[in-house]
Amino acid sequence: MNTKKAATDYPILPILAERWSPYGFENRPMLxxxxxxxxxxxxxxxxxxxxxxxxYLVATRENSAEFGRLLSCLVEANQAWAKEAPVLVLGIVSLxxxxxxxxxxAAVHDLGLAAGNLLAEATTRGLSVHQMIxxxxxxxxxLYQIPEHFEAWTALAIGYKADPAxxxxxxxxxxxALRQRKPLNKFVFTGRxxxxxxxxxxxxx
Amino acid sequence: MNTKKAATDYPILPILAERWSPYGFENRPMLxxxxxxxxxxxxxxxxxxxxxxxxYLVATRENSAEFGRLLSCLVEANQAWAKEAPVLVLGIVSLxxxxxxxxxxAAVHDLGLAAGNLLAEATTRGLSVHQMIxxxxxxxxxLYQIPEHFEAWTALAIGYKADPAxxxxxxxxxxxALRQRKPLNKFVFTGRxxxxxxxxxxxxx
Numbered sequence: 385m386n387t388k389k390a391a392t393d394y395p396i397l398p399i400l401a402e403r404w405s406p407y408g409f410e411n412r413p414m415l416x417x418x419x420x421x422x423x424x425x426x427x428x429x430x431x432x433x434x435x436x437x438x439x440y441l442v443a444t445r446e447n448s449a450e451f452g453r454l455l456s457c458l459v460e461a462n463q464a465w466a467k468e469a470p471v472l473v474l475g476i477v478s479l480x481x482x483x484x485x486x487x488x489x490a491a492v493h494d495l496g497l498a499a500g501n502l503l504a505e506a507t508t509r510g511l512s513v514h515q516m517i518x519x520x521x522x523x524x525x526x527l528y529q530i531p532e533h534f535e536a537w538t539a540l541a542i543g544y545k546a547d548p549a550x551x552x553x554x555x556x557x558x559x560x561a562l563r564q565r566k567p568l569n570k571f572v573f574t575g576r577x578x579x580x581x582x583x584x585x586x587x588x589x
Numbered sequence: 590m591n592t593k594k595a596a597t598d599y600p601i602l603p604i605l606a607e608r609w610s611p612y613g614f615e616n617r618p619m620l621x622x623x624x625x626x627x628x629x630x631x632x633x634x635x636x637x638x639x640x641x642x643x644x645y646l647v648a649t650r651e652n653s654a655e656f657g658r659l660l661s662c663l664v665e666a667n668q669a670w671a672k673e674a675p676v677l678v679l680g681i682v683s684l685x686x687x688x689x690x691x692x693x694x695a696a697v698h699d700l701g702l703a704a705g706n707l708l709a710e711a712t713t714r715g716l717s718v719h720q721m722i723x724x725x726x727x728x729x730x731x732l733y734q735i736p737e738h739f740e741a742w743t744a745l746a747i748g749y750k751a752d753p754a755x756x757x758x759x760x761x762x763x764x765x766a767l768r769q770r771k772p773l774n775k776f777v778f779t780g781r782x783x784x785x786x787x788x789x790x791x792x793x794x
Contacts, residue, residue, distance in 0.1 A: 442779045
């Protein structure tokens, strides 16, 4: 099994270093209690004015009609691999504050923050999540009667990642690819834009 | 010390249950190595097309000129309490893809996702983070020469949370307030909008 643990320059939590977004999923259902804990983790994220702008629509493969309906809200390129995941989720954001109907500039950010919690919980439970922005929000609105000022923003395929060796060529290549990130000095600045923050010695690891 | 651990309905990681956003911070600097690990955690978040749209500007209280400059990018109500934190950070999002200059619909979401990683790492290290959307993006652009198609979106106050008993009345009340969230059946749906997902028995805890 390819763990693809991050090549970190500074030490971080193993669940953050080990997380990656697989294209290949095992044909194995998730425990219902695990699914509840994933949403419970999202629930306790921070949000601007505690608005909790995150909402989820869930479909499991056991219910093929519901699963097909949710799958149809993804762009075709994502349907091709996401159809193998045991659980699909739409992440739907409330774009206005419930308390005053004003635009919530933090809403989409806070949907991401809740997703961060959900992913940490998933990794702890041996589950993997592959998020997608390639979805059809208008189709989702129509199929699920999503109200005005709410909008489907992301989809999440959740399950147990497959052994890449057992995947078709195209998926295997993607799931074997090494994880790459910009170094900290390209995005952590101090004083002015582009000026790297003086970093502690990496030998601190 | 008030831990305010979340009253969870389903079990989740302690670092997610114990995290909350304090208004009061101890007058105690952070370790430089901790700060590096917080950004390292953000670094390994997922992002659409691996764009990594997150960028950070950092100021520590030790450098009072830089700290004051960053503090001036917060709205006054946030300056009032955030000025006690040992570290302030602006979260700046790249709104377009570097590879083709097209709008990145996932950018703000992915800034939130990176923040989720940063918060998990912070909680593990005994640190707390209070995020803010109440900032002055135009002032930040001017002071730090933030380029076009990038925008300051959030601020983060980072440090050790204070014992609420030692805080002034207004802050103590806020930091003593219980954490509240909607139950899962208000935001996790299946089949159609507003129809709760059948949930595993809570007795599974």
